[in-house]
Amino acid sequence: MREKLENLLKDRIALLAGERKQSRKTFEDERLLKKKSSLKQRGGQLVKVIAKGNVEKMTEREAVYTIHWSFAIKHGDQFYIEEEIERRRAAFSLGELVEDEELMMPSEEEDDRGWSMDESWRNWPDFHYDRLKAVQYAERWWNEFNPAYPKFNDDCTNFISQCLRAGGVPMWGQPERTRGWWIDGKSNWSYSWTVAHAFMLMLKGAKWTVEVGSPRELVLGDIICYDFEGDGRFNHNTIVTGMDGYGNPLVNAHTTNSRMRYWNYEDSTAYTPYIQYRFFHIKTR
Structure with missing residues (x-):
């Protein structure tokens, strides 16, 4: 069964490399080809895939496995490596592969109703945001969990909160979970620390952020929030860690652990045509 998984992986690499045509229409093949097509439309070139x-x-009937993708990309005169960790489940019958699917992480379950902004947020302490430290943290921990913090299956907002804290953003509002942005050890935190929508509302109301209208107005250490379904509730966050050859943001994130990923997430399994974004620039004092 391991051999069949190895052959499947080699087959997908060959598809991306242009060494074979799409012989069967699978969701995974479509996703990979969409990544390649999107890059080409942006004027980039996929140089190498690992x-x-x-x-x-692994049992006789199924296997749970991960794929660490590395994409060497050329954009103008710039080269960079995009990385992504994919977790999958394969099912077998009589030794034959009959199913292969990505394992989706559960959605955030915390009920953040009651979380709100008020005039007291004006009291948030002043600080200097160190973009380099925030990005360095995002690079160090993009594919690992810092043992100093709690670990979640749906970890995107927890990870971005850690990045902001590493950059010098002070915690505020403890001990009220419906107020501020803070964490206390591994057992207590504000909703805005871990829940994507509350985190977006926090950024929207904080005196140290400016919401801008275009991703090209962002710089390293800034934040992008995603509402995949376009229903008004935001469910993902990323941090800008690089720029492609044309000044478009590349981002790091958790849940589907990603590094230097193109900001718009069009190749994500969560993407829908109704997706909405919010772009937050963090003021540097």
């Missing part, structure tokens, strides 16, 4: 598989568990 994929490393790791089997987490």
Whole structure:
């Protein structure tokens, strides 16, 4: 069964490299081809693809495994490496592969109703935001969990909160979970620390952010918030860690652990045509 997974991975690499045509229409093939097509439309070129598989568990009927994708990309005169970790489940019958699907992380379950902004937010302490430290943290921990913090299956907002804290944003509002932005050890935190929508509302109301209208107005260490369904409730956050050859943001994120990923997430399994974005520039004092 390991051999069949290895062959499947080699087949997908060959598809991306242009060494084979799409012989069957699978969701995974469509996603990979969309990534390649999107890059081409932006004037980029996929130079090399490396994929490393790791089997987490295997039985006679199924295997749970991860793929570490590395994409070497040329954009204008710039080269960079985009990375992504994909977790999948394969099902077998009589030794034959019959199903292969991405394992989606559960949505955030915390009920953040009651979280709100008020005039007291004007009391947030002044600080200097160190963009370099925030980005360095995002690079160090993009594919790992810092043991100093709690670990969540749906970890995107927890990770971005950690990045902001590493950049010098002070915590405020403790101990009220419906107020401020803070964490206390591994067992207590504000909703805005871990819940994507509350985090977006926090950025929207904070005196140290400016919402801008275009991703090209962002710089390293700034934040992008995503409402994949376009229903008004935001469910993902990323931090800008680089720029492509044309000044478009590249981002790091958790949940589907990603590094130097193109900001718009059009190749994500969560993407819909109704997606909405919010772009937050953090003021540097």
